[in-house]
Amino acid sequence: MSSALKPAARNEAVLFDLAVDKLRGLNAALAALVPQTNQTSWRVLNPRGEHAVAVGVTVPVEITIDGHVGYYCAGMNDGAVITVEGNAGPGVAENMMSGTVHVRGDASQAAGATAHGGLLIIDGNASARCGISMKGIDIVVKGSVGHMSAFMAQSGNLVILGDAGEALGDSLYEARIFVRGKVASLGADCEEKPMTEGDAALLTGLLKRAGVTAEVAEFKIYGSARTLYHFHVDNAGAY
Amino acid sequence: MTASMLEVLTGRGPDSAGFAVYGAGADGFTKLTLRGPKDFDFSALAHALQVQVTVRDDHAVISVPVAREAELRQNLAENFPGVAIVAAGSRMELFKGVGLPADVSKRFGLAGMSGSHAIAHTRMATESAVTTQGAHPFSTGPDQCLVHNGSLSNHNDMRRLLMRENMSFETQNDTEVAAGFLSWKLREGAKLDEALTAALDSLDGFYTFVVGTQTGFGVLRDPVACKPAVMAETDDYVAFGSEYRALVDLPGISKAHLFEPEPAKVYFWERAA
Numbered sequence: 001m002s003s004a005l006k007p008a009a010r011n012e013a014v015l016f017d018l019a020v021d022k023l024r025g026l027n028a029a030l031a032a033l034v035p036q037t038n039q040t041s042w043r044v045l046n047p048r049g050e051h052a053v054a055v056g057v058t059v060p061v062e063i064t065i066d067g068h069v070g071y072y073c074a075g076m077n078d079g080a081v082i083t084v085e086g087n088a089g090p091g092v093a094e095n096m097m098s099g100t101v102h103v104r105g106d107a108s109q110a111a112g113a114t115a116h117g118g119l120l121i122i123d124g125n126a127s128a129r130c131g132i133s134m135k136g137i138d139i140v141v142k143g144s145v146g147h148m149s150a151f152m153a154q155s156g157n158l159v160i161l162g163d164a165g166e167a168l169g170d171s172l173y174e175a176r177i178f179v180r181g182k183v184a185s186l187g188a189d190c191e192e193k194p195m196t197e198g199d200a201a202l203l204t205g206l207l208k209r210a211g212v213t214a215e216v217a218e219f220k221i222y223g224s225a226r227t228l229y230h231f232h233v234d235n236a237g238a239y
Numbered sequence: 240m241t242a243s244m245l246e247v248l249t250g251r252g253p254d255s256a257g258f259a260v261y262g263a264g265a266d267g268f269t270k271l272t273l274r275g276p277k278d279f280d281f282s283a284l285a286h287a288l289q290v291q292v293t294v295r296d297d298h299a300v301i302s303v304p305v306a307r308e309a310e311l312r313q314n315l316a317e318n319f320p321g322v323a324i325v326a327a328g329s330r331m332e333l334f335k336g337v338g339l340p341a342d343v344s345k346r347f348g349l350a351g352m353s354g355s356h357a358i359a360h361t362r363m364a365t366e367s368a369v370t371t372q373g374a375h376p377f378s379t380g381p382d383q384c385l386v387h388n389g390s391l392s393n394h395n396d397m398r399r400l401l402m403r404e405n406m407s408f409e410t411q412n413d414t415e416v417a418a419g420f421l422s423w424k425l426r427e428g429a430k431l432d433e434a435l436t437a438a439l440d441s442l443d444g445f446y447t448f449v450v451g452t453q454t455g456f457g458v459l460r461d462p463v464a465c466k467p468a469v470m471a472e473t474d475d476y477v478a479f480g481s482e483y484r485a486l487v488d489l490p491g492i493s494k495a496h497l498f499e500p501e502p503a504k505v506y507f508w509e510r511a512a
Contacts, residue, residue: 049483068483068497087497089482090467108467108499127499128464146464147502 013064014039019046023053033059049089054082060099074101077118093120096137109146112139115156121210128165131158134175140210150177151187159206161214169222177222178203180214191225241357242350244478244485248361249341255374256343257335258359259384259451260352264330268302269381272325272333273315274371275299284319296346298325298334323409328382330354330453335374355510358451360386366394367412377418380425382453387414388466388481389446397442417442421450435459435505447500449479455509464502471495477508 016026026044033039042063047053051070054063057080065073068086078097087105096115103111106124113129115137122130125143129151136156144162151167153175163181170187176199177190186192193199200216207214241258264270274297275281281299285292288311290301303311308327315322326333334347340361344350349359360375367373376384391397394413397420402408406419420441424434431452438448438459445465450457458479460468471478471486473495480486483497500506 048487051484067493068487070482070484087483106497106499108469109464128502148463 013041013043015043015045017045018050023050027055030054030057033061035059077101112137119209138206140206150175157206171228172224174224178219180218189225189228190222193221193223195221241359242344243488245344245359246341247485249339251361252363253339254364254369255337255362256340256360257374257376258349258357259331259333259376260354260357261330262332262354267305269305269308269327269329270332271301271303271327273299273322274325275322288314295334295348300332326378331382333376333378333384336371337369356456358384358386358449358456365390367410372410373412375414377415379418379422384451385418386449387417387446389444391417391442391444393443431457432505432507439503455507457507458500459505460500460502462503468500469497470500471497
């Protein structure tokens with residue numbers, strides 16, 4: 001066991017201090033956990049903007065990171081509940097499969113990129129390309145998102161309580177985008193849709209899971225106009 | 240502090256690094272930062288030119304009376320062909336070299352320098368060779384410098400255009416062209432923010448630029464914001480980094496206002512007089 005790893009007593013979090021031991025030790029310790037582990041609660045101290053903190057976790061443990069993290073935090077998460085008590089750098093929860101990632105501060109670019117499942121909650125703002133190429137993840141951003149968010153998003157739901165930057169949902173497939181604030185502009189093939197009862201129920205559930213109190217009626221929903229799905233001969237000149 | 244910011248990014252690789260420091264100046268004097276061949280005798284040069292010199296590895300800073308600057312530049316060109324003038328200004332000193340950022344920083348004694356502001360850069364070369372000349376910052380004019388993260392796609396065209404405007408270039412580097420573009424705009428009477436706004440229209444490619452001037456520094460990201468940038472503001476200072484790791488050792492960082500600069504927006508901070 002590494003020097004940075006403090007074994008936990010019953011019902012106590014395992015402490016891992018990144019000021020003492022290397023990041024690789026943390027990720028190795030998390031990777032070594034079996035699904036039945038009793039070490040279900042972890043606290044990571046002094047992340048200091050390190051990259052790839054708590055990536056590739058495949059067991060349903062709770063991990064709290066005490067500060068700002070760098071690139072790709074909680075990437076590939078599969079089942080863990082990971083909380084960042086600070087800001088996250090580019091690509092937080094990228095390619096998440098399942099579980100929950102909660103960023104208490106702001107997130108940088110490409111939050112939740114390509115993720116297949118799970119829930120990503122961002123208490124602050126997310127910058128450009130939030131949910132780029134998302135494939136089933138649910139993302140709830142309590143602040144605003146930057147430009148090109150949900151670019152080529154395939155499935156899943158992106159909920160934005162604040163505003164959206166330019167070219168929202170460009171080249172969108174079948175993901176849903178809910179926005180409460182203003183949209184600077186919609187990207188190619190993204191359009192506002194009528195909010196069905198099913199959409200409203202889905203949004204209600206997502207807001208509840210993210211612990212947000214907001215009126216569903218305040219949101220608009222955006223989806224794919226589906227005009228880019230098939231080759232159209234009138235566009236031939238553009239190729 | 241700039242040294243520790245630079246050293247954090249040593250993990251990015253052993254390409255090259257450089258920095259500009261805005262230290263003390265003296266009225267009526269210009270500082271010329273010179274770079275010579277390895278083991279060049281700068282004291283002999285200073286003696287020959289009758290100027291004060293501070294030697295730092297293969298760089299040296301000479302302090303010359305403004306009235307003698309033109310004469311000394313000519314003297315240097317004629318009698319010391321191996322010596323390059325890296326930068327000039329009333330306060331700016333500029334050092335750069337090949338190697339690990341931490342080593343470059345130590346070689347020049349960055350940790351022992353002081354000033355009102357400084358800009359440091361670690362390079363991962365894409366558009367031109369890993370050489371001292373190709374390292375950043377590039378000086379754009381008196382007390383002005385530029386560092387760049389990104390890659391410009393129209394730098395060859397722009398270099399030709401600028402050469403027709405009598406701008407000269409030392410390398411095939413894209414950032415040097417951006418620096419030349421800003422210098423040209425400033426020479427034509429533009430203010431720094433106007434020159435940066437013009438860069439948005441004229442320079443194609445992706446970039447996060449940081450420019451230093453005698454009074455402060457500016458930041459510009461391309462409209463797509465390809466390259467990362469993070470800012471920290473406190474009551475005492477403003478700091479820029481490509482990523483938060485570079486800022487973690489700054490005092491009071493845990494209480495700083497952290498934000499990412501918006502794309503295609505010119506930011507500028509000036510030191511209160």
